[in-house]
Amino acid sequence: MTRLTSFVVEDIPEALEMLLNDIEMHHPEIVIIGKATSVVDAAKQLQSKKPDILFLDIMLGDGTGFDILEIVPNIDAKVIFITASDEFALKAFKFSAIDYLLKPYSLSELASAISKARQQINPKVEQIEVLKELINKPHHKPSKISLHTSDKIIIVDIEDIIRCQSDNNYTTFYLISGDKILVSKTLKYYADMLKFLDFLRVHQSHLVNKAYIKEFIKTDGGYLILKCGENIPVSTRKKPEIIEILKKI
Structure with a gap:
């Protein structure tokens, strides 16, 4: 199987460690080339690191995953968005038709997300905008x-x-x-x-x-x-x- 590189952005230490371990233990074909716990750190590293897959938590302590995508607009990685079990977040992903990994995830769900990332075309800018609007304004009716x-x-x-x-x-x-x-x-x-x-x-x-x-x-x-x-x-x-x-x- 073709080896891929990945970068993980997650601000909860325990969740970050768990995801890193799950990738290393169950997906040896994926090499982790970096990790970050904040928008600032992730954006800085991603200026030079070019992963094939980016695991991107939506809500971070100093901003959102969208901020990273705006700061580093030339990211070519297939993005696997990560979100907590929140009704507004889930609604946002459905309206934007973007796949996501829901915390807490199972190993089969992680495998499915990685499989989809291998095959998917990155979301269009318009899809990201739909998702961003609903995440930032959870009580706002989608347009x-x-x-x-x-x-x-x-x-x-x-x-x-x-x-x-x-x-x-x-x-x-x-x-x-x-x-x-x-x-x-x-x-x-x-x-x-x-x-x-x-x-x-x-x-x-x-x-x-x-x-x-x-x-x-x-x-x-x-x-x-x-x-x-x-x-x-x-x-x-x-x-x-x-x-x-x-x-x-």
């Missing part, structure tokens, strides 16, 4: 979402999403521009993400942005008419809930 298609990553304004439709294990996003984006994640995944942003799961196959609802027709089983003219079915089970929500608009 953008990163969508992975089969061949690219598209950053979308959430307000431009009219609706989402299930296609087995895929989801199609319908945008105000008329564009359609097919993503290899389930509708449930996005329904859970977007429910606090006024997206309504009105049917097993349909998630709708409340801002684009024009009418709810109670006859013929019940369906929504959207401002774009589309008709979206409402399941029998969801009908009472949808009626109550629309009464409050």
Whole structure:
């Protein structure tokens, strides 16, 4: 297996020591060429050290991992972001569609993160900006979402999403521009993400942005008419809930 170099940034001594030990013991193909516990120290070392993989803790004592990426913008390393089990951080990673290693991690999760790092293309600047905004403003409602298609990553304004439709294990996003984006994640995944942003799961196959609802027709089983003219079915089970929500608009 091809040997790779790595650099670890973690400000908690015990966590740093554990990660270093786990890499050395279980991933001998990875050579650790440096470590740091602060933004200042990491940025200084990374001016000259060029690791293949950068293990980067998000929250550090003197700043964030993003500060390091800004100070040393020419880092070519595949970044494995590390974060604590925090609901706001996890939401941020989901909206930015960036992989991460969640503390406390298991050895299998570490192996998976390293495997993905070997294969992945580094996150786009726009993805980092989405992640950075939500990490720095945890109670702020996201304005953008990163969508992975089969061949690219598209950053979308959430307000431009009219609706989402299930296609087995895929989801199609319908945008105000008329564009359609097919993503290899389930509708449930996005329904859970977007429910606090006024997206309504009105049917097993349909998630709708409340801002684009024009009418709810109670006859013929019940369906929504959207401002774009589309008709979206409402399941029998969801009908009472949808009626109550629309009464409050």
